Amino acid sequence: MIIQLAYVPFLQPLPTVAQWWWLLLVPACAAISVIWKAVRLDTLEHFWREAITMTAHSVLAMAALAAALMVLLRVVIPLLATS
Amino acid sequence: MTVEFEEPTFNLTAAIVGWIVPGAGHWKVGQTARGWLILLGVGGLFLLGVLVGGVDCVDRREDGMWFIAQAGAGGLAFATDGLNIMFLKSGRVGELLPLAVQSGTVMVSSFKGAGPSNEIGTLLCGLAGMMNVIAVLDVLYRSTPTVSANSSASNGAFE
Numbered sequence: 370m371i372i373q374l375a376y377v378p379f380l381q382p383l384p385t386v387a388q389w390w391w392l393l394l395v396p397a398c399a400a401i402s403v404i405w406k407a408v409r410l411d412t413l414e415h416f417w418r419e420a421i422t423m424t425a426h427s428v429l430a431m432a433a434l435a436a437a438l439m440v441l442l443r444v445v446i447p448l449l450a451t452s
Numbered sequence: 453m454t455v456e457f458e459e460p461t462f463n464l465t466a467a468i469v470g471w472i473v474p475g476a477g478h479w480k481v482g483q484t485a486r487g488w489l490i491l492l493g494v495g496g497l498f499l500l501g502v503l504v505g506g507v508d509c510v511d512r513r514e515d516g517m518w519f520i521a522q523a524g525a526g527g528l529a530f531a532t533d534g535l536n537i538m539f540l541k542s543g544r545v546g547e548l549l550p551l552a553v554q555s556g557t558v559m560v561s562s563f564k565g566a567g568p569s570n571e572i573g574t575l576l577c578g579l580a581g582m583m584n585v586i587a588v589l590d591v592l593y594r595s596t597p598t599v600s601a602n603s604s605a606s607n608g609a610f611e
Contacts, residue, residue: 380545382506382569390568396500397576404493404583407486408590416489 398427460595467592471526474584477591490587498528498580505573507536508565518574524581524588532577540564 376384386393402423406416463481470477475491478484501509510532512519522529539545546563565573 377545377563379502380506380539381563382508382565382567382573383504384569386504386569386572387567390572393500393504393572393576397497397579400493400497400500401579401583403489403496404587407489407493408587413485413489 394431395424395428398431399424402427460593463591463594466594467588470588470591471524471584473527474525474587477588478594481591481594482596483594490584494525494580494584494587495528497583498525498532498577501573501576501578501580502532503573504576505570506540506563506565507532508540508561508563509570509573510577511536515574518578521578522574522581524583524585525577526584529577529581 399420402420406420406423407413410416410419463477466477466480468477469480470490473491474494475487475489478487478490509515510519510522510529512533519529519533540561540563543559543561546561548559549562550557551560
C-alpha cells in the first residue's frame with residue numbers, strides 16, 4: 370500500500386483535481402482575457418472592465434456549449450435511437 | 453490629451469526579449485503597464501499549469517509536441533523543463549521506480565504525473581506559450597506612443 374504523506378506543490382500533480390477540473394476554466398479564461406486585452410486595447414483606461422467582461426463572456430459561452438452538448442447526448446441522441 | 457504614434461517599426465530585439473521573459477518586449481518599447489499585464493497573464497497561466505500538473509507537465513523529451521506550444525513561454529518553459537530533469541528525472545526528489553513498457557523497463561519518478569492533472573497542467577502551460585506568441589507578434593510591429601507636452605501625465609492610459 371502506498372501512503373502519500375504530503376503533497377509537494379509544483380513538484381507533484383495536484384491531488385483530487387479530477388473532481389473539480391472544470392473549475393479551472395475560470396482562471397484560464399481570466400488569464401487569456403488579460404493577455405488578449407493587454408495586446409488588443411489601444412488604451413488601458415478601461416482595461417479591467419474589458420478583461421472581466423471578456424472572461425464572463427467566455428465562461429458563459431463554454432457553459433452554454435456544455436449545456437447544449439448535454440441536451441444532445443441525453444435527449445436528442447436517445448430519441449434518435451428509439452425512433 | 454494628445455497621443456501620437458510613431459510609425460510601426462520592426463522590433464526584433466523586443467520580440468526576442470519578449471519571448472524569453474513574457475512582457476519584457478513591451479517594457480523595451482516603453483509600454484511598461486502592458487508588459488506587466490502580459491507577464492501577469494502568461495506567468496499566471498503557466499504557474500497554474502505547473503501547480504496542477506507538477507513540473508512533469510513540461511517535458512521536452514517525452515512530450516515533444518506539447519513542448520512546441522509550451523516553448524512559446526520562453527524562459528518559463530525551458531526553466532521548468534530543466535527543473536523536471538534536475539529534480540524528478542534524476543531521482544533527487546521522490547524515488548525512481550521501474551515501469552514495464554513494451555520495449556522493456558524504464559525508470560520513472562514516483563512524482564510523475566498521470567491522468568487528468570497531468571493533462572490539464574500540460575494544456576494550461578501550452579496555452580500560456582501560445583498566448584505569449586501572440587504578445588511577441590504584437591510587440592514585433594508595435595509603434596511606441598508619444599504623449600505631447602500639453603497633455604496631463606499619468607491618466608492610466610499610457611505609461
